[in-house]
Amino acid sequence: MNKTYLIFKHEFFHTIKKPGWIIMTLIVPVLALLGIGVFALVKNLSEPPEKVIQAIGYVDETAMFNEKTDQGYTKFYRFNSKDEVLQAMGRGEIGEYFMIPEDYFSTGKIYRYTLGKELGTSSATYSAIKTFLSQNLLEGKVSKETEMLIVSPINLEVTRITESGGIADEQSSLGYLLVAGVFSLMLGFSLMFGATTLISGLGEEKESRLIEILFSSVSIRQLLVGKVLALGIAGLAQVLIWLISAPFILSLASSTFGGIMNNLQLPIDFLVLGVIFFILGYLLFAVLSIGVGAISSNAREGGQLSTIYTMASFIPLWFSSLLIAFPNGAAWTVLSLIPITAPVQIMIRMGVSDIPLWQIITSIILLIISIIAGLYFSIRIFRFNMLKHGEKPGLKAIISGIKNS
Amino acid sequence: MNTIEVTNLFKSYNGKIAVNDLTFSVNPGEILGLIGPNGAGKSSTIKMMLDFIKPDSGDIKIFGQVMNESLKNHIGYLPEERGLYKKLTALDLIIYLASLKGMDKRTAKIRAEELLSETGMLENKNKKNKDMSKGMGQIIQFIVTIIHNPKLIIMDEPFSDLDPVNTEIMQNIISRMRDEGKTIVLSTHQMNKVEEICDRVLMINKGQAVLYGNVEEIKEGFRKNSVQVVADAEVGNLPGVAEQKVNKNSVELILEPEVSPQTILDRIREKGISVKRFELTTPSLHEIFLTKAAKS
Numbered sequence: 001m002n003k004t005y006l007i008f009k010h011e012f013f014h015t016i017k018k019p020g021w022i023i024m025t026l027i028v029p030v031l032a033l034l035g036i037g038v039f040a041l042v043k044n045l046s047e048p049p050e051k052v053i054q055a056i057g058y059v060d061e062t063a064m065f066n067e068k069t070d071q072g073y074t075k076f077y078r079f080n081s082k083d084e085v086l087q088a089m090g091r092g093e094i095g096e097y098f099m100i101p102e103d104y105f106s107t108g109k110i111y112r113y114t115l116g117k118e119l120g121t122s123s124a125t126y127s128a129i130k131t132f133l134s135q136n137l138l139e140g141k142v143s144k145e146t147e148m149l150i151v152s153p154i155n156l157e158v159t160r161i162t163e164s165g166g167i168a169d170e171q172s173s174l175g176y177l178l179v180a181g182v183f184s185l186m187l188g189f190s191l192m193f194g195a196t197t198l199i200s201g202l203g204e205e206k207e208s209r210l211i212e213i214l215f216s217s218v219s220i221r222q223l224l225v226g227k228v229l230a231l232g233i234a235g236l237a238q239v240l241i242w243l244i245s246a247p248f249i250l251s252l253a254s255s256t257f258g259g260i261m262n263n264l265q266l267p268i269d270f271l272v273l274g275v276i277f278f279i280l281g282y283l284l285f286a287v288l289s290i291g292v293g294a295i296s297s298n299a300r301e302g303g304q305l306s307t308i309y310t311m312a313s314f315i316p317l318w319f320s321s322l323l324i325a326f327p328n329g330a331a332w333t334v335l336s337l338i339p340i341t342a343p344v345q346i347m348i349r350m351g352v353s354d355i356p357l358w359q360i361i362t363s364i365i366l367l368i369i370s371i372i373a374g375l376y377f378s379i380r381i382f383r384f385n386m387l388k389h390g391e392k393p394g395l396k397a398i399i400s401g402i403k404n405s
Numbered sequence: 406m407n408t409i410e411v412t413n414l415f416k417s418y419n420g421k422i423a424v425n426d427l428t429f430s431v432n433p434g435e436i437l438g439l440i441g442p443n444g445a446g447k448s449s450t451i452k453m454m455l456d457f458i459k460p461d462s463g464d465i466k467i468f469g470q471v472m473n474e475s476l477k478n479h480i481g482y483l484p485e486e487r488g489l490y491k492k493l494t495a496l497d498l499i500i501y502l503a504s505l506k507g508m509d510k511r512t513a514k515i516r517a518e519e520l521l522s523e524t525g526m527l528e529n530k531n532k533k534n535k536d537m538s539k540g541m542g543q544i545i546q547f548i549v550t551i552i553h554n555p556k557l558i559i560m561d562e563p564f565s566d567l568d569p570v571n572t573e574i575m576q577n578i579i580s581r582m583r584d585e586g587k588t589i590v591l592s593t594h595q596m597n598k599v600e601e602i603c604d605r606v607l608m609i610n611k612g613q614a615v616l617y618g619n620v621e622e623i624k625e626g627f628r629k630n631s632v633q634v635v636a637d638a639e640v641g642n643l644p645g646v647a648e649q650k651v652n653k654n655s656v657e658l659i660l661e662p663e664v665s666p667q668t669i670l671d672r673i674r675e676k677g678i679s680v681k682r683f684e685l686t687t688p689s690l691h692e693i694f695l696t697k698a699a700k701s
Contacts, residue, residue: 210488
């Protein structure tokens with residue numbers, strides 16, 4: 001039987017039996033289910049059985065705001081003076097009040113006073129006060145319909161269309177951003193796990209001299225290609241498990257969260273590109289890890305060195321807020337083409353905007369070239385440094401080894 | 406055809422010579438003992454034979470060819486240090502490594518159990534390697550080395566960490582393989598083992614061969630013109646004896662040149678002394694090793 005296949009089979013089963021791999025693979029679906037469950041529970045516990053009417057007092061020095069005091073779940077109570085309203089607060093009748101000063105029509109300023117500690121005025125209170133003021137200002141001057149339009153001029157409905165004018169499958173971008181963000185985060189962690197797994201395995205084989213027994217049976221190329229493929233297929237298995245569980249989880253999220261998660265379905269291109277970039281990312285990191293494993297004097301040092309590129313893969317996530325704000329920036333194109341950052345970057349960008357086809361193809365080509373070149377150099381470095389357990393070669397030695405091995 | 410042909414081998418690391426113009430060969434059906442002080446160049450020589458490292462110059466032929474991938478299935482290698490996957494069981498490890506030598510799984514399992522039984526390890530076949538003692542690990546590694554019936558076996562300190570019983574078992578297996586026509590290179594510091602089982606010996610010091618040849622012939626070459634005598638009385642002064650050295654249980658009589666041991670025996674008996682033991686003094690390989698290492 002082909003020796004590369006034997007190495008691959010051994011390494012693959014060794015990887016997927018590791019507790020770390022099992023946890024990483026199951027953690028996404030389980031955490032997602034857990035999150036949905038917790039959200040549903042907290043939502044049920046948080047919602048009060050009856051809606052509470054919020055009472056807000058006000059003192060109007062202009063004497064122009066007397067109407068429209070009933071704003072649904074917020075009722076405004078007029079007081080003649082600051083002393084009166086403070087006494088009402090003292091009796092617990094109201095928790096806050098606002099003052100409309102004499103110079104309101106020239107300054108537009110309203111002063112709000114509240115007993116509660118808060119980061120800022122809640123949107124519900126702000127909206128109620130704004131509507132109260134607007135309706136009073138327009139009272140008797142325009143028709144009721146016009147008054148409503150002035151108070152709430154926009155009821156925006158957005159529909160995403162295709163280039164031919166038809167309705168696009170993907171409608172809710174915020175939901176996709178959430179899915180893309182979670183997916184790319186898991187990709188980053190998975191790449192990190194894969195890299196450390198490979199390095200620790202290589203380190204163990206070097207430290208225990210098992211590498212000598214292996215090399216007396218197989219070639220370096222067979223050994224390392226087997227390991228890289230095993231890690232790549234383990235990564236594929238991981239992402240397939242996530243994708244298989246995704247429709248169920250998304251359906252559950254849709255019915256529990258609603259809103260942005262409503263009727264969310266992953267488009268085919270997201271799935272296909274997700275799998276492609278996941279696999280290529282795994283292969284690239286495997287190849288890098290071989291090189292690092294080759295020059296490290298032990299597994300721990302290799303793990304430390306690997307953080308350089310594993311942390312680099314998270315760069316797109318660090319700048320995700322900027323990506324959301326400025327989705328068409330040149331920096332994102334660059335990050336999509338740099339092989340180390342490309343897998344995570346592409347995933348996030350797909351949740352925010354369309355990516356030009358040339359960028360996707362170029363990114364894939366660059367990844368493939370990096371994998372092949374990385375494997376070539378890693379094999380040569382590994383062969384040169386294979387037996388030097390405990391020693392770390394300098395840069396000159398590495399370059400000489402690549403040339404001569 | 407020799408199994409191993411090494412010609413004018415040279416290797417240095419950062420200007421320091423590790424192997425210096427080494428030439429030797431190993432034949433089928435022979436055990437070559439590779440000995441030398443620490444840092445002599447034994448490990449470097451072995452690694453070059455196995456193509457782990459490239460020599461600076463010189464030739465190495467294995468089975469008449471330059472070392473290549475196709476030869477690996479015919480070679481068994483036992484490194485000095487224990488190399489086992491800790492979380493695999495003994496049987497799983499043996500089967501996996503045997504498969505890398507071209508054995509199919511079924512055959513490997515049968516053969517593994519035979520060897521485990523022969524070495525008294527069958528009951529430990531499902532034990533994880535991390536739970537094994539050093540000696541047990543050494544036996545497992547030995548089994549891995551020979552399971553695929555290689556034509557060439559290279560072993561570095563095979564008897565380390567083994568108790569006398571297991572040492573005897575392993576020795577018998579090695580001797581049997583030699584009798585079956587296999588070629589064995591055995592690197593060890595245990596001189597008594599080299600004397601017991603090796604046919605020829607190559608001693609390396611500072612990268613050069615300082616002793617090479619048949620073990621008995623080498624010992625014969627270092628034999629002193631002296632005899633070891635155990636008698637029921639002091640032998641006293643004897644004509645033809647240049648010097649006497651009293652040891653713990655015997656006395657060594659160093660003879661004058663041209664005086665034969667038989668003559669001395671006759672003279673002792675003429676004195677009426679009963680001789681319990683009388684043998685020609687032959688230095689051990691250990692003594693020869695120390696002498697050569699000191700001289701070098």
